[in-house]
Amino acid sequence: MTAVGAEVPMAAPPLLELRALESGYDAQLRVLKGVSLTVTSGRCVAVLGSNGAGKSTMLKTLMGLIDDEPRKGSVRVNGVDLTGAEPERISKAGIAFVVEDRGMFPELSVAESLRLGAFNRSDRAAVKTDLEAMFTLFPRLAERQRQDSGTLSGGEQQMLAIARALMARPKLLMLDEPSLGLAPLLVEEIFGVVQRLSREGMGILLVEQNANQALAIADYGYVLEAGRFVLEGTAQELRQNPNVQEFFLGVRVDEAQERLHVRRRRRRWN
Numbered sequence: 001m002t003a004v005g006a007e008v009p010m011a012a013p014p015l016l017e018l019r020a021l022e023s024g025y026d027a028q029l030r031v032l033k034g035v036s037l038t039v040t041s042g043r044c045v046a047v048l049g050s051n052g053a054g055k056s057t058m059l060k061t062l063m064g065l066i067d068d069e070p071r072k073g074s075v076r077v078n079g080v081d082l083t084g085a086e087p088e089r090i091s092k093a094g095i096a097f098v099v100e101d102r103g104m105f106p107e108l109s110v111a112e113s114l115r116l117g118a119f120n121r122s123d124r125a126a127v128k129t130d131l132e133a134m135f136t137l138f139p140r141l142a143e144r145q146r147q148d149s150g151t152l153s154g155g156e157q158q159m160l161a162i163a164r165a166l167m168a169r170p171k172l173l174m175l176d177e178p179s180l181g182l183a184p185l186l187v188e189e190i191f192g193v194v195q196r197l198s199r200e201g202m203g204i205l206l207v208e209q210n211a212n213q214a215l216a217i218a219d220y221g222y223v224l225e226a227g228r229f230v231l232e233g234t235a236q237e238l239r240q241n242p243n244v245q246e247f248f249l250g251v252r253v254d255e256a257q258e259r260l261h262v263r264r265r266r267r268r269w270n
């Protein structure tokens with residue numbers, strides 16, 4: 001029993017909480033049509049969806065990167081309402097965003113790019129330690145410290161983009177299709193690092209079309225279609241869902257079954 005007036009321990013608020021988020025690029029057109037999700041620390045949450053579903057729009061909206069958006073709904077970071085806040089405030093609140101095209105500064109070397117990721121920090125000694133930690137995390141980057149980032153391979157650029165984001169010491173890391181255009185072995189290496197970060201306590205929001213890889217490391221997932229979540233569940237539930245299997249995992253069904261699926265999948269997901 002709790003004595004009157006005694007402090008009741010409160011559960012920590014989620015790192016990120018989206019509620020009924022709506023946004024778009026012009027007033028007439030709604031791309032995101034009411035999206036709600038939660039990411040807590042140490043959890044990896046995947047958002048799956050095909051081209052144009054609104055995955056990048058969701059990330060850009062919550063990060064404050066689209067002017068005058070969101071038009072409805074809310075974004076809370078660590079319990080603080082940051083709906084429509086400037087991107088800088090959101091990153092200072094502990095969110096790092098690895099954009100779809102990796103956002104390289106081609107003229108900067110690998111080491112310079114990493115230092116840029118720490119521009120908000122004043123703890124210089126710790127920045128130096130973190131720089132070394134990035135080279136341990138991604139040994140390929142260590143070998144290329146002085147190379148211009150513009151000359152890195154696609155996989156190396158993805159590693160650099162993630163490492164640069166980590167240099168800000170985020171509580172939550174958001175990744176927009178990190179597997180895009182990469183060979184399976186590299187994807188495995190990068191996703192292995194992401195999984196490790198999540199196990200060490202970081203919150204991860206992973207946007208992907210590559211459901212196989214994403215669901216292999218995620219705890220929970222959502223399927224986004226035309227600006228709405230049409231399905232959500234644990235990664236295991238999603239892997240076993242026939243519609244997810246057919247749409248994202250490339251599992252073939254026989255022709256008769258396929259016709260059935262086609263009709264069903266257009267109407268409902270669960």
Ligand SMILES: Nc1ncnc2c1ncn2[C@@H]1O[C@H](COP(=O)(O)OP(=O)(O)OP(=O)(O)O)[C@@H](O)[C@H]1O
Nearest residue numbers: 025031049050051052053054055056057058100209
């Ligand atoms: N800057 C923009 N101006 C106008 N419309 C945009 C803009 N960016 C995206 N859109 C539109 O918003 C919709 C969702 O796009 P979005 O980039 O969020 O999809 P996505 O799920 O990230 O797709 P992909 O897997 O191809 O990256 C699309 O119809 C797209 O044409």
Ligand SMILES: [Mg+2]
Nearest residue numbers: 055056057100
């Ligand atoms: Mg996208």
